[in-house]
Amino acid sequence: MPILELKNVNKSYGTGTSKVDVLRNINLSVEEGEFVAIVGFSGSGKTTLINMINGLQFPDKGQVLLHGNPVNGPGPDRGVIFQNYSLLPWLSVFKNIKLSVDEAFPNLSKQEKEKHINKYIKMVNLSHATHKYPKELSGGMRQRVSVARALAMNPEILLMDEPLSALDALTRGTLQEEIIKIWSKDKKTAILITNDVDEGILMADRIIPLTPGPKATLGPEFKIDFKRPRDITEINKDPHYKRLRNDILEYLIEVGATRKQTSDQKYLLPDLKPVMPGRVFFGRKKKNEKVKYF
Numbered sequence: 675m676p677i678l679e680l681k682n683v684n685k686s687y688g689t690g691t692s693k694v695d696v697l698r699n700i701n702l703s704v705e706e707g708e709f710v711a712i713v714g715f716s717g718s719g720k721t722t723l724i725n726m727i728n729g730l731q732f733p734d735k736g737q738v739l740l741h742g743n744p745v746n747g748p749g750p751d752r753g754v755i756f757q758n759y760s761l762l763p764w765l766s767v768f769k770n771i772k773l774s775v776d777e778a779f780p781n782l783s784k785q786e787k788e789k790h791i792n793k794y795i796k797m798v799n800l801s802h803a804t805h806k807y808p809k810e811l812s813g814g815m816r817q818r819v820s821v822a823r824a825l826a827m828n829p830e831i832l833l834m835d836e837p838l839s840a841l842d843a844l845t846r847g848t849l850q851e852e853i854i855k856i857w858s859k860d861k862k863t864a865i866l867i868t869n870d871v872d873e874g875i876l877m878a879d880r881i882i883p884l885t886p887g888p889k890a891t892l893g894p895e896f897k898i899d900f901k902r903p904r905d906i907t908e909i910n911k912d913p914h915y916k917r918l919r920n921d922i923l924e925y926l927i928e929v930g931a932t933r934k935q936t937s938d939q940k941y942l943l944p945d946l947k948p949v950m951p952g953r954v955f956f957g958r959k960k961k962n963e964k965v966k967y968f
């Protein structure tokens with residue numbers, strides 16, 4: 675049985691004339707230990723999707739099932755790494771992580787908890803910053819705390835909502851490697867929401883595109899079968915990578931262009947070209963904003 679299933683999930687916001695159908699007919703089945711990346715355009719409903727898996731929001735129609743049972747709220751079986759760190763500013767690194775550990779392991783002794791928390795702080799190379807406050811940390815360090823906090827709960831499923839998108843390319847690369855290392859060691863099930871095709875190719879077993887909204891839905895999956903551990907430099911040289919990357923980009927460009935023609939809404943999609951080597955950012959271009967290439 676899959677660990678996670680979404681069956682014909684629909685989700686809208688608002689009512690009457692202001693109703694927006696965000697997600698339509700979402701079907702997804704994830705096996706235990708799989709790493710799935712969902713790649714989509716800005717505003718297409720990626721966070722809404724992850725919130726429904728986490729149990730913070732509920733579908734209007736359809737079902738989200740964990741081990742075959744409907745999700746009816748958040749739980750320590752699902753650890754989330756958000757885009758914006760979401761650390762409590764008045765608590766130290768240690769205490770931010772402790773809050774989640776207290777919830778996940780209420781029966782551990784004080785010493786056991788301390789050992790457990792310090793293990794995860796060490797895992798993300800932050801031992802020197804254990805007693806620092808979020809304002810004393812760089813963006814990359816804060817996101818590391820977020821990663822440690824989610825992992826310290828030892829969740830069955832790791833949910834990542836664009837966890838690295840606010841980071842510079844170097845920190846992003848390092849954290850990608852760290853997440854992968856930890857994932858392959860613990861063999862957790864992982865779902866990564868990203869707007870970066872290359873990030874998906876580096877990290878996931880499957881990439882599933884989310885079409886632009888409204889009524890966004892999941893497109894055909896792309897299997898990523900490069901052997902692990904993956905080396906980005908090696909992968910970059912592989913002709914299979916170039917083909918795969920182009921296929922995914924072409925699909926996204928095509929659905930983006932089709933949606934632009936058929937939607938009443940103005941979709942300012944970036945001009946995407948399958949350029950190599952390099953990284954392409956999928957987002958909605960704001961006025962005067964340059965599309966980011968990594």
Ligand SMILES: Nc1ncnc2c1ncn2[C@@H]1O[C@H](COP(=O)(O)OP(=O)(O)OP(=O)(O)O)[C@@H](O)[C@H]1O
Nearest residue numbers: 687688696714715716717718719720721722723887
């Ligand atoms: N609580 C809400 N009420 C009304 N509309 C909402 C609400 N939350 C999200 N939306 C709208 O639903 C759509 C999808 O939002 P969501 O945040 O899920 O997209 P996203 O793909 O995660 O966006 P981004 O890439 O910008 O993070 C957007 O048009 C957004 O404005």
